[in-house]
Amino acid sequence: MTTKKTKWGALAAVGVLVIAFGWLIYGGLDSNVVYFLTPKELLAKGAEGYDKPMRLGGQVKPGSVVWDEQKLDLRFAVTDGTGEIKVHSKGAPPQMFKDGQGVVVEGRYGHDGVFKSTSVMVKHSNEYKAPAKGERPSDMYKSLMKSPAT
Amino acid sequence: MSPAPSGQFGPPKPAPNWLGWLAFLFFIFVQVYSVLTSPADAMMGHLQKNMYVHVPAAWVTFGAFGVVLVASLYFLWKDDERADLLAASAAEVGSLFCGLTLVLGMLWGRPTWGVWWSWDARLTSTLVLFLIFVGYLSLRSFVEDPHRRGQWSAAVGILGAINVPIVWMSVQWWRTLHQIQSSPRGLAPEYLRGLMLNLAAFTLLTIWFIWRRYEAARYERAAEHAAQAAALGGYNG
Amino acid sequence: MASGIAGGGVGYVVASYVITWVVLGAMLVRTVGSVRRARAEYDQAAKGEFRT
Numbered sequence: 337m338t339t340k341k342t343k344w345g346a347l348a349a350v351g352v353l354v355i356a357f358g359w360l361i362y363g364g365l366d367s368n369v370v371y372f373l374t375p376k377e378l379l380a381k382g383a384e385g386y387d388k389p390m391r392l393g394g395q396v397k398p399g400s401v402v403w404d405e406q407k408l409d410l411r412f413a414v415t416d417g418t419g420e421i422k423v424h425s426k427g428a429p430p431q432m433f434k435d436g437q438g439v440v441v442e443g444r445y446g447h448d449g450v451f452k453s454t455s456v457m458v459k460h461s462n463e464y465k466a467p468a469k470g471e472r473p474s475d476m477y478k479s480l481m482k483s484p485a486t
Numbered sequence: 487m488s489p490a491p492s493g494q495f496g497p498p499k500p501a502p503n504w505l506g507w508l509a510f511l512f513f514i515f516v517q518v519y520s521v522l523t524s525p526a527d528a529m530m531g532h533l534q535k536n537m538y539v540h541v542p543a544a545w546v547t548f549g550a551f552g553v554v555l556v557a558s559l560y561f562l563w564k565d566d567e568r569a570d571l572l573a574a575s576a577a578e579v580g581s582l583f584c585g586l587t588l589v590l591g592m593l594w595g596r597p598t599w600g601v602w603w604s605w606d607a608r609l610t611s612t613l614v615l616f617l618i619f620v621g622y623l624s625l626r627s628f629v630e631d632p633h634r635r636g637q638w639s640a641a642v643g644i645l646g647a648i649n650v651p652i653v654w655m656s657v658q659w660w661r662t663l664h665q666i667q668s669s670p671r672g673l674a675p676e677y678l679r680g681l682m683l684n685l686a687a688f689t690l691l692t693i694w695f696i697w698r699r700y701e702a703a704r705y706e707r708a709a710e711h712a713a714q715a716a717a718l719g720g721y722n723g
Numbered sequence: 724m725a726s727g728i729a730g731g732g733v734g735y736v737v738a739s740y741v742i743t744w745v746v747l748g749a750m751l752v753r754t755v756g757s758v759r760r761a762r763a764e765y766d767q768a769a770k771g772e773f774r775t
Contacts, residue, residue, distance in 0.1 A: 371606045371661045393661065430600030432529060440604075440663055457599045462665040463672035464527050464534055497765055500758075510751070517740070533732035539743045579750075586746055593739045597732045691747065698754045705761035712768035 372440050375419035391442050392421060392451055393459070398435040410456070414439065421445070425453040432458045494711040495568060498704035501697040509690040516687040520680030527677075533597055538680050540590040541668070542688035543583045544612075548650050550580030550692055551619070555647035558640035570636035571707065573643050574626060575699035579692055581619040588612060599663060607656040608664035615653055618646035632707075 372393035378385045392414055400413035410425045423441055433439065438459035443452045520538045527534035557573035560566065591609070592602045603609060622642045629635035657666045670678055 371663065430598070432598060433600075455601065457601055457604065457663060459663060460530070460598050460665050461672075462668045464529075464537070464668065464677050465674045497762075513747075517744075521740070531732055532736050535736045536732075536739050539739050543743070582746065582750060586743065589742060590739045593735045593742075597735050695750060695754055698758050702754070702757040702761040705758070705765040709761065709765040709768040712765065713771065716768070716771045 374416040375414055375421040376416050377419075378421060378445060379419045385445050386447050387444050389442070389444060391440050392423070392445070392453075393438070393440040394421075396433065396435055396437050396439055401435060403429075414441065414451070421451050422449065423451045423453050423456075425456050429456045430458045432460070494715075495704070495708060497708050498701045500701055501694065505690075506694050506698070509687075509694040513687040513691055516680075516683040520684055524676050524680050530598060533594060534677065536590060536594040537668075537677070538684045540587060540594060541681060542684045543587040543590060545685055546688045546692040547580050547583040547587055547615075548654065549689065550576045550583060550696065551615070551647045551650050553696065554580060554619075554643045555650075558643040558647075561636055561640050567632060567636060567707065568704070570632075570640065571703040572696075572700050573640065574623075575696050575703055577619050577622050577639075577643060577646075578699055579695045581616065581623060583688075583692070584612070584616040584619065588616060595663075604663045606662040606664055607660035608653065608662045611649065611653045611656045615646065615649045618642065618649065622646060 372391035373381075373385075375392065375394050378390075378392060394414040394416040397413040397415040397420060400411075402411040403409075408427050410427070410429055411422065413420050413422050415421075423443075425441065425443075433456065438461070440457045440459055441451060441453040442455040442457070445451045517538070521535055524535060524538075526532050553576035554573045557569045557576065561569035561573060588609075591612075595604075596602045622639055625642060626635055626639050629638055654667075656662060657664055668681075673681065
């Protein structure tokens, strides 16, 4: 008799825990915890978008990268095809940073319309392929990181 | 006072030795083979080889926690203590691989993303999964009564295993830093082969680990049963 | 510029394989040891059982 009772008790406890847990951790995630905003979404926020810690995600706009090796000063634009936001960052970007690369930057959007980034992260795609013939990967990385002036 | 749990049981059927040898030799062969045969990736060079350990580790984590789910449900249904022992063994092996997955992921994320860690949905949910099963294992050492222990850990085990599909789908459901699952289409054949072989090798290892840990757990319980029987004055069938 | 992938990320790859092998090796030793110990314990207990 006791076994039966505890068994159903345990099952009920599992059910309650699962629902509570699922709701707590994941239920609100979609609306509350958006990992990054796209430029379009950030611009759509208007005045509310300024000066709050957030992440901005999109692609490095081709041709927008200005990298000053002496001052470790990096400027580029993040785009999602529609919107575009200028980003300013101090320090060297990750190795795979390049034109057209998906990135997520952490920082604040300033009133001057420039996103002050404290951290630049490169978003990798889920595709893998060997380099084309005659091309060594190490060369590619070097060329990726050439300053845009050259 | 809970009545005596499911019938007493004797020693287990040991895992065959050849399975262990096969698992480890195949693993060593596959690891060496895949590292030697895969060319550097166009984007990330040799870092791509992280895929041969990180992805299989994640995969067998999911598999092991799947075993926890099935065994825990069976335990609650049939009240068979052996299912509880199996769930515990799988949880142990799964936690180990889950921790390994996290560490290996960080070793890839640092050079690729530029950060060791970020609180995106994939990484966070994987950490939650890991912590639940660490909790599961410590819960087991806190509860003395085997029957109680089985019920409580089955509850936590099921709760934890429900996370597996969430971890898996997290990269689809939410925006994450982590890329979505690699599909055979996005993978050059030379990488796909290495990945598949490693998946097989890790799976074999995991089966063997769970089996042996289960065997040890069975011996421990059988020893306790035997000691109890001895204390009660003899063995009467 | 910064090092890392420029060298193909070899250091990170080596680290991931070393960690994997060490962890799995440790698990192997621990697993085999635990089976042996539990088995001995059981044999001991079973003997005691029949002695009474």
